[in-house]
Amino acid sequence: MQVSKFWRELPQRYRLEGKKCVQCGKVCFPPRDICPVCNTNQMMRINLPKRGKIVTYTVMHTAPTSFEIYKPYIIALVQLEDGTYLTTQLTDCKPESVTLGMDVEAVVRKINEDGRDGIIYYSYKFRPVLNTNADKKKY
The missing domain is CATH 4.10.1060 (ZNF265 like)
Incomplete structure (x- = not known):
């Protein structure tokens, strides 16, 4: 890039x-x-918004060279709380635990790097919201 x-x-x-x-x-x-x-x-x-729900998803078993360390990985279409849709990689979960309608939240994670001494790329990914009721009590 x-x-x-x-x-x-x-x-x-x-x-x-x-x-x-x-x-x-x-x-x-x-x-x-x-x-x-x-x-x-x-x-x-x-x-x-940093939260949304999974609309649909797929599990990638074959990956480009720079993503092989993540496979199998999950790509999901997420509808954010304001209705905006985005495509994202899911993290912090196993493919068999993902369900349609699952609550997810944005996190920043490493996605790639340009060699050992190059730029490290970070971006958003989404992960499952662990305990929705406990999170609501905080606000």
């Missing part, structure tokens, strides 16, 4: 940042400069 692209993508990778259309309210992830609904360029940055 080019260094300039790496730095441009930091907000969406670390803060789970999207854009929301000022005119029609459409939320876009990954962020877009033009609204796909009303074609305006009046988009504002927003932080997306």
Whole structure:
């Protein structure tokens, strides 16, 4: 990955940042400069919710070279609490424990590195929410 692209993508990778259309309210992830609904360029940055539910998922048994250490790994379509959808890798769970509708939360994890002395890439992944009732009591 080019260094300039790496730095441009930091907000969406670390803060789970999207854009929301000022005119029609459409939320876009990954962020877009033009609204796909009303074609305006009046988009504002927003932080997306860190929790959601699994809509569908698949288990990857064959992986690209840089992801072989993770296999088998789970790729899921998650609907966030605000209705935004995103595709993500699940972590901290076994494939047989994943269920449709499972509550998940965003975490930052290492995803790759450019050799031993290169850039280490981190990004969001999602993991199961362990105890929803205990978490609600904290807030």
